[in-house]
Amino acid sequence: MDAKTYQQTVDQLAPKRPVLKNCLTAFLTGGIICGIGQIISFMYMYFFPFTERTSSNPTVATMVFIAMVLTGLGIYKKIGQFGGAGSAVPVTGFGNAVVSAAIEHKSEGFILGVGGNIFKLAGSVIVYGVFSAFVVALIKTILVQVGVINW
Amino acid sequence: MKKLWFISCVLLLVGGCSERPQVTSYHVEDNQQELEKLEEFIADQEKISEGSAVFFDHELVVTIQVKPLSKFSKEKITKSFEKEVKSLFPDHKVFVSSDLKISWELKKIIEEQPEKDKVKKDLDKLQALSKEAT
Numbered sequence: 113m114d115a116k117t118y119q120q121t122v123d124q125l126a127p128k129r130p131v132l133k134n135c136l137t138a139f140l141t142g143g144i145i146c147g148i149g150q151i152i153s154f155m156y157m158y159f160f161p162f163t164e165r166t167s168s169n170p171t172v173a174t175m176v177f178i179a180m181v182l183t184g185l186g187i188y189k190k191i192g193q194f195g196g197a198g199s200a201v202p203v204t205g206f207g208n209a210v211v212s213a214a215i216e217h218k219s220e221g222f223i224l225g226v227g228g229n230i231f232k233l234a235g236s237v238i239v240y241g242v243f244s245a246f247v248v249a250l251i252k253t254i255l256v257q258v259g260v261i262n263w
Numbered sequence: 264m265k266k267l268w269f270i271s272c273v274l275l276l277v278g279g280c281s282e283r284p285q286v287t288s289y290h291v292e293d294n295q296q297e298l299e300k301l302e303e304f305i306a307d308q309e310k311i312s313e314g315s316a317v318f319f320d321h322e323l324v325v326t327i328q329v330k331p332l333s334k335f336s337k338e339k340i341t342k343s344f345e346k347e348v349k350s351l352f353p354d355h356k357v358f359v360s361s362d363l364k365i366s367w368e369l370k371k372i373i374e375e376q377p378e379k380d381k382v383k384k385d386l387d388k389l390q391a392l393s394k395e396a397t
Binding site for chain 1: 362363364365367392393395397
């Protein structure tokens with residue numbers, strides 16, 4: 113059996129993925145998470161001296177904190193099973209990735225286990241986040257120097 | 264029940280489509296001419312849904328809320344609006360913001376209609392708040 117026929121057999125036997133349903137649940141879950149984020153942002157603006165621009169930082173921190181607590185309680189796992197990418201793409205997915213890795217490796221000790229593995233998943237987010245921020249900043253700097261746009 | 268849903272949906276739609284922006288304003292020296300001039304100007308704007316303004320001793324603080332579909336070009340709209348207001352009131356120090364928080368705070372000032380000293384303090388506070396970046 114060559115690779116092509118093998119793949120065909122796999123495609124025939126494997127259960128079909130409900131793509132449309134997955135997209136819909138991801139859309140709903142992501143939308144609800146972002147809606148909660150917007151409410152928290154409004155709360156920071158209403159009760160504290162934060163503007164639309166500055167309220168984003170505490171909102172992100174709060175959302176990550178909530179996701180971390182929910183991960184510890186085992187609730188975020190259920191949200192993830194239902195929402196898929198809808199729960200992983202928003203910033204709450206970052207909190208979930210950090211804490212779930214810490215919980216998983218707790219048995220290996222606090223230094224080599226938790227400390228060494230806590231950014232196992234979230235590390236890639238940080239690395240590529242920093243790298244893409246660098247690239248975007250570089251492009252913008254060049255455009256400003258050339259005179260195409262302003263800061 | 265179905266009828267109620269239908270009516271509330273229609274009301275929401277119609278409410279969302281209100282064409283002219285809502286304007287609230289307050290002039291400490293009570294110059295109605297200047298107030299009317301600015302209110303008319305804001306009411307004629309197509310991409311703005313709400314506007315508030317306070318006049319105080321050759322100082323003019325305006326906040327605007329851009330319509331949802333125009334929010335992608337909010338900065339541009341705010342800048343061009345500021346330019347036009349400056350040309351309308353050349354002898355005033357104009358400050359324009361499209362931030363929601365600044366708009367809420369300015370509305371509070373308009374509702375309270377405080378005295379000169381307090382207005383100056385509040386407006387200075389507002390402008391300092393809008394400059395904060397982190």
